[in-house]
Amino acid sequence: MRTFGRILTVLVMIVIVLVLAAAAGFLYISRRPFPQIGGSLRVAGLQNTVTVIRDKWGVPHLYADNSRGLVLAQGYVTSQDRFWQMEFWRRIGAGRLSEILGKATLTNDLFIRAIGWRRASGSRFQIAGARRTRHSPMVRPTVSTLSSTHIETTCRSSSPSWG
Secondary structure, three states: OHHHHHHHHHHHHHHHHHHHHHHHHHHHHHHOOOOOOOOEEEOOOOOOOEEEEEOOOOOEEEEEOOHHHHHHHHHHHHHHHHHHHHHHHHHHHHOOOHHHHHHHHHHHHHHHHHHOHHHHHHHHHHOOOHHHHHHHHHHHHHHHHHHOOOOEEEOOOOOOEEO
16 A cells, blocks of 8 residues: 555656646747847847837837848847747738638638739739839848847846847
8 A cells, every 4th residue: 555655656746747848848949939028139140239129018129220130120129029920921922821721711812812912913023113122121131130049138237239
């Protein structure tokens, strides 16, 4: 009977440890995608400091010394806050929503591919002219930077400083 009690105690301890490990893993994974709203980041491509201050509603306000820094920071902040939405709309425009949502959106995807939204947006993008080319090449790298691991993060204050 004593052996049974010891085995039961060990099994209960193992279950408790596994439950705690699972809870810690869940918290880590579920909190990881949240945008960083405090501290400072080093982002490739920025020459000057850009300051991002979020108001009480979480709306980012960006302050930069030049337009290049402003556009890079805007792309980064937008991709932090709205990456899921950007990906969703990209898939809609390409007719690839069924890849993640299944057969329910297949008819829409086929229609969008048939009318050629992706081709039309690509050609429109090419003929947009010089105004487009000044800032748009800066936005794509910031979205890529968000998913890379080449960002040094140091949390110090409630308003991140970019530089």
